[in-house]
Amino acid sequence: MTESGPLTGIRVFDMTLAMVGPWCAMNLGAMGADVIHIEPPTPRQMPGSDRPGGGVPPSINGTSIGYISWNMNKRGLTLDMKAQEDRANAYELLKTCDVFLMNMRPDVAGRLGVDYQTLSKINPGIVYCTVTGWGQDGPMRELPGADGQINHFTGMSTTNGVDGATEGELYRHSTQMDASTGNYATQAILLALVARKRTGKGQRIDMSMLRATTHLQTGRIGEYLARQTIGPRLGSAAQVVAPDRAFETGDTRQVAVAATSEAEWATFCDVIRKPELKDDPRFATNADRVDHRAELHAILEPVFKEFPLDYWVLQFRRNRLPYGWPMRWDELRYHQQVQDNGYMQLVPSTAPWGDVWTGGPPYRFSKTPERWFTTPQIGEHNDEILRELAEGRGSSTPVATPSNTGREA
Amino acid sequence: MAGPLFGYRVVELAEGVGGPYSAMLMGDAGADVVKVERAEGDRARGWGSKTAGDFGATFLVTNRNKRSVAVNLGTPEGLAAVKKLTDSADIVIVDAGWSDHPDLQPDAIIARNGQAVVLNISEFGHEGPLGDYPPYGELGAQMASEAIMSLGVPGQPPVRIGVDIGSMYAGIYGLSATCAALIARDRVGGQRIDVSPFGCLVAMRSTLWAAQSNPDEWWGFHLDSYLKPPDNGYHTKDGAVSFTLGRMTREQRDELYKDYDMEWVKDDPMFDLVDTDPGGSGSRYGWKVRPVWEKAFAKFTTAEVIEIGRRHGATTFEKNDYAQMINSPQVQHIGMVTSVEHPGIGPVQQLVPPWDFSDTPAEIRLPAPRLGEHTAEVLTEAGYAASEVASLKSSGVLVGA
Numbered sequence: 001m002t003e004s005g006p007l008t009g010i011r012v013f014d015m016t017l018a019m020v021g022p023w024c025a026m027n028l029g030a031m032g033a034d035v036i037h038i039e040p041p042t043p044r045q046m047p048g049s050d051r052p053g054g055g056v057p058p059s060i061n062g063t064s065i066g067y068i069s070w071n072m073n074k075r076g077l078t079l080d081m082k083a084q085e086d087r088a089n090a091y092e093l094l095k096t097c098d099v100f101l102m103n104m105r106p107d108v109a110g111r112l113g114v115d116y117q118t119l120s121k122i123n124p125g126i127v128y129c130t131v132t133g134w135g136q137d138g139p140m141r142e143l144p145g146a147d148g149q150i151n152h153f154t155g156m157s158t159t160n161g162v163d164g165a166t167e168g169e170l171y172r173h174s175t176q177m178d179a180s181t182g183n184y185a186t187q188a189i190l191l192a193l194v195a196r197k198r199t200g201k202g203q204r205i206d207m208s209m210l211r212a213t214t215h216l217q218t219g220r221i222g223e224y225l226a227r228q229t230i231g232p233r234l235g236s237a238a239q240v241v242a243p244d245r246a247f248e249t250g251d252t253r254q255v256a257v258a259a260t261s262e263a264e265w266a267t268f269c270d271v272i273r274k275p276e277l278k279d280d281p282r283f284a285t286n287a288d289r290v291d292h293r294a295e296l297h298a299i300l301e302p303v304f305k306e307f308p309l310d311y312w313v314l315q316f317r318r319n320r321l322p323y324g325w326p327m328r329w330d331e332l333r334y335h336q337q338v339q340d341n342g343y344m345q346l347v348p349s350t351a352p353w354g355d356v357w358t359g360g361p362p363y364r365f366s367k368t369p370e371r372w373f374t375t376p377q378i379g380e381h382n383d384e385i386l387r388e389l390a391e392g393r394g395s396s397t398p399v400a401t402p403s404n405t406g407r408e409a
Numbered sequence: 410m411a412g413p414l415f416g417y418r419v420v421e422l423a424e425g426v427g428g429p430y431s432a433m434l435m436g437d438a439g440a441d442v443v444k445v446e447r448a449e450g451d452r453a454r455g456w457g458s459k460t461a462g463d464f465g466a467t468f469l470v471t472n473r474n475k476r477s478v479a480v481n482l483g484t485p486e487g488l489a490a491v492k493k494l495t496d497s498a499d500i501v502i503v504d505a506g507w508s509d510h511p512d513l514q515p516d517a518i519i520a521r522n523g524q525a526v527v528l529n530i531s532e533f534g535h536e537g538p539l540g541d542y543p544p545y546g547e548l549g550a551q552m553a554s555e556a557i558m559s560l561g562v563p564g565q566p567p568v569r570i571g572v573d574i575g576s577m578y579a580g581i582y583g584l585s586a587t588c589a590a591l592i593a594r595d596r597v598g599g600q601r602i603d604v605s606p607f608g609c610l611v612a613m614r615s616t617l618w619a620a621q622s623n624p625d626e627w628w629g630f631h632l633d634s635y636l637k638p639p640d641n642g643y644h645t646k647d648g649a650v651s652f653t654l655g656r657m658t659r660e661q662r663d664e665l666y667k668d669y670d671m672e673w674v675k676d677d678p679m680f681d682l683v684d685t686d687p688g689g690s691g692s693r694y695g696w697k698v699r700p701v702w703e704k705a706f707a708k709f710t711t712a713e714v715i716e717i718g719r720r721h722g723a724t725t726f727e728k729n730d731y732a733q734m735i736n737s738p739q740v741q742h743i744g745m746v747t748s749v750e751h752p753g754i755g756p757v758q759q760l761v762p763p764w765d766f767s768d769t770p771a772e773i774r775l776p777a778p779r780l781g782e783h784t785a786e787v788l789t790e791a792g793y794a795a796s797e798v799a800s801l802k803s804s805g806v807l808v809g810a
Contacts, residue, residue: 006586006593031589056616058624069619138742144724152642152651152728153737159571160560176574179613183581188764190588191438195413195769197592203768211745214734215763216581217572219426222470224731225746225758226463236548236557236569240456240467244548246567254567256548260425261452264545287459317539320506322532322546324553326567329621332555332611340537341603343611344618356622359612362578363586364535367600368593 005032006368010193012099013090014038014074015114019056019147019175020131020209021103022070023182028099028189029073030361030370036093036385037074039378040081060353068353068375076376077385081112090114092389095123098202099189103131106141116204126202127192131185135208145209150177154214155221155230163232177213184212234293242289242296243268244322247304255304255312256324262286264321271315272303333357349374412439413769417591419443420494421475422513423504424451425545426573427606428530429471431580431587432502436474437762437771440500443787444475445491447482447507448808450780452545470759472777473749478788479781479808482508486806493791496522500587505531506543515601525599526590528583535603544606550575554610574613575606582609642728643702648711649728650718652702657722665721669714671705751776781809 010033014025022037029035056066077093079086090113094100100119102109109115109130116128130136133145151157156177185207192203214221223239224230231239236256238244244258259265262285269277277283277299282292289296304312309325316323327335338344342360349355351374361370414435419442421432429444429451436442444451451472457465478494480487488510495501495518503515511517515527532550533539544550551557551570561568586602593600620628642649654662666672674680679698706714711727718725727733734740748756762771784807785798793801801807 003597006589008593008596010592027585031586058620058626058628060619060622060624062625065616065619065622065624069615134739135743138739140739143726146724148653149651149724149726152649153726153734155729155731155734156572157642157728158730161568161571162565165562175616176613180574180578180581183578183585184763187434187581187585187588188766190585190592191413191764192766192769194417194588194591195415195766198416199410199768201768203766205767206765207763208743210739211743211765212763214740214745215760216574216577218430218470218577218760219467220572221731221735222466222757222759223463225735226466226469227461228732230731231461233571234569236567238548238569239571240458240463244546246548246552246569248566254552256546256552258546258548260456260545262449262455286455287457290458291460317542320543322543322549324546324549324551326552326557327555328558329555329618332553333618337533337537337539337607338611340540341534341605341608343534343608346622354623357618359615359618360608362582362604362608362612364603365586365590365593365600366602367597368590 003368005030005371006365007031007033008368010034010099011097012036012101013094013097015100015102015104017103019066019070019178020181020185021101023179024103024129024131024185024189025101026070026073027183027186027361030372031363031365032368032371033099035074036077036097036381037071037376038077038079038090041078041379060356063353065356068356069358071375072347072358073371073373074376075381075385076378077382078379081114087113089386089389091122093385094119094126096389097123098125098127098193100126100128101131101185101189102129105144106130106132106136120202120204124201125196127189127196127205128202129185129189129192129205129207131181131207131209133209135210136206147175147177150181150209150213154210154217156213156217158230159217159220159233161233162235165233176216177209180216181207181209181212184215237293237297240290241286242293243300245297247300249304249309249312250306251308253309254326255309255316256322257304257312257316258322260322265289267319267321271319271321272300274299274303345372347372347374351375351377410769412437412771413766414438414440415769417441417499418497419500419502420445420498421502422491422495422507423502423530424507425453425504426467426471426547426576427544427579427583428502428504428528429453429580430577431528431530431583432475433471433473434580434584434762435500435587436775437773439769439771442475443494443498443783444472444477444778445494446477446479446780448479450479454780464754464757466757469751469754469757469777473759473773474775475778476775476783476787477778477781477809478784480784481806481808482510484806486801486804488512490788490791490793490801490807492521494787495525497791498522498525499591500526500528502528502530502583504544505529505541506545519599519601523598524594526587526594527599527601528587529601529603530579530583531603531605533607534605544576544579547573547576547606550606550610554607554614556610556614575610578609578613579604579606582612643699643706643714645706645709645711645714650706650711650714650725651728652714652718652723652725654723661722665718665723668717668721669705670708674701674705677701747773749773749776753779779809781807784809786810
């Protein structure tokens with residue numbers, strides 16, 4: 001029997017814009033939730049563009065790839081939250097929803113009538129999640145937050161690079177801060193839905209880009225707090241493990257290699273045909289190798305130049321040692337590993353933007369399959385959703401009764 | 410009220426960063442997490458330096474809220490103990506390098522415990538020619554997923570993304586998927602979930618892949634976003650800022666140039682790049698026009714640059730290192746750092762959990778465990794007699810307290 005996704009029956013009121021919120025809800029949709037993406041009837045004025053999606057370039061047939069690639073797995077509904085009738089419809093819809101999600105400045109919710117006090121009265125089971133840049137409180141709460149600024153403010157960008165270098169480094173598009181915040185918000189919403197099985201009611205979740213993206217840096221920040229100083233920037237080398245670096249191989253291509261345990265170090269020495277390193281006191285333990293990293297690298301650099309990349313890939317793979325090699329778009333999208341795991345796909349669409357490449361869902365469920373489908377056009381499902389409402393067909397489970405937690409609390 | 414996962418039992422058979430981080434978040438969320446370690450301990454216990462004074466912080470800050478059981482996996486009794494723990498768990502986290510024993514593979518665990526949600530973490534994905542490769546090589550996933558190409562200088566050796574984001578993403582996505590499977594468990598029972606650092610990094614770069622799909626204007630294989638200033642920010646008299654013109658009008662820009670005392674910029678050959686590219690200097694040409702901005706910013710402190718910029722609608726913030734970030738008024742106000750007492754080490758400062766729940770708050774209850782610190786406690790709870798535990802310890806099957 002074919003099962004549907006794990007979140008089948010969960011409905012999400014996705015009142016989000018730009019990337020963080022849309023990305024969060026997109027993942028709930030991938031896991032089977034009925035995500036209804038709300039847009040105002042007239043397109044938002046966004047920086048650099050009058051298109052939705054933050055105007056992130058390029059566009060495809062006039063729509064920003066931001067809008068296209070961050071709003072998959074959803075249905076589209078337009079609502080003018082300042083108009084009486086639309087707001088009434090929103091409240092009717094919210095009665096059938098399990099999750100309310102919004103990423104706007106702290107004061108907007110009240111103005112649009114979707115503050116927690118109002119919505120939790122309409123629907124006590126609602127999991128209400130807001131995402132802001134800097135938090136609901138504190139001196140920076142009103143400031144806008146976006147990927148690049150968060151990257152700089154949180155110190156993330158000081159962890160990359162080569163020590164002493166100040167010029168010429170490229171820092172290109174990443175969106176890692178936006179998407180990471182979205183992922184932590186997805187996680188928080190799902191945790192609250194699990195809790196609802198026990199408590200029988202919804203709750204409020206505050207997420208901020210600041211707190212989420214610093215948590216992404218848990219290890220490095222922990223290291224800093226312990227030492228009260230940040231380690232030197234080491235190019236491709238890891239801070240706390242050695243060897244763990246990229247080396248140039250015989251055909252000038254780079255290979256990433258590492259020995260992350262003492263057992264792997266012993267194998268590593270054999271694979272590079274330098275068994276004598278196993279007995280070298282400078283390299284006795286990982287901590288010793290970290291403290292003698294420069295000497296270790298001086299020994300390893302000529303070794304990896306002896307053979308081309310493919311040789312090292314084969315050797316490291318056969319011995320189950322950590323390794324990797326740089327793939328670019330063309331190689332990546334057709335690589336057997338990507339294909340077999342469905343990590344990238346061309347998502348078909350009859351919308352003006354047509355078929356679009358995307359990373360697939362990075363999780364695979366053995367019983368309740370994840371899914372991925374194209375972005376709705378703005379308001380595409382207005383009739384369908386309003387008809388469902390009129391017919392009283394909410395997909396949503398009402399407030400859950402406490403049951404089925406692992407052990408009753 | 411206790412955290413959202415209160416009442417759930419997690420067994421972690423994982424090392425390094427991804428699996429342990431996911432399990433720690435479950436612990437933060439209130440779950441009872443048992444970290445099973447091989448007799449030699451999680452490899453990450455050895456990550457760090459002898460001289461830098463980090464006392465293995467990587468391990469300490471990714472393993473709080475857990476109890477540790479240490480077992481000699483090479484013995485039948487040791488294997489039986491691990492199986493007993495997984496057989497009564499709600500969630501089992503398994504990484505592909507932890508054990509080759511057939512009884513400890515995800516599907517075997519589910520075959521014995523039909524209610525178990527098993528989070529299976531490998532480096533490159535469960536299927537395919539690199540299937541079930543151990544997930545400890547962060548840099549390999551960063552390179553293979555092309556993520557590393559976001560950094561560096563053309564012609565120079567590659568630069569690592571300084572945070573182990575691939576492993577972290579596997580842990581983060583892994584927890585989300587685990588919660589979804591718990592929600593579906595009423596309907597379908599337990600199941601296996603596969604995640605990998607490589608797959609997560611590819612997914613996280615979806616915007617780039619979309620940008621290659623028949624765009625109206627070709628922005629290249631490395632989509633540059635107008636929001637991204639150079640990695641080093643722009644230097645000021647006393648520090649550095651991130652800076653972008655963003656959504657400013659022509660008039661606002663003229664005022665800005667005046668207040669930065671940089672109206673000469675209009676005579677600079679770089680002016681067109683500064684002024685007409687979407688978002689101004691923070692664009693694909695950011696690193697080219699940086700000297701233009703820095704010439705102006707050299708006369709101002711960071712605080713002044715930010716004040717003037719914001720007054721005219723520019724988006725600008727401090728470019729911090731960790732010390733500046735931790736000490737910033739906003740981070741202090743929120744209270745993002747806390748101190749956890751570790752027996753034998755002392756207080757270890759670390760970040761509080763990333764979420765703020767109104768009704769089921771996350772909390773830090775336990776410091777990272779010493780190897781096998783809870784071996785006897787956990788196995789006794791699991792039904793072993795105290796004498797049995799003692800004898801297994803003396804025969805070397807069990808390790809620790």
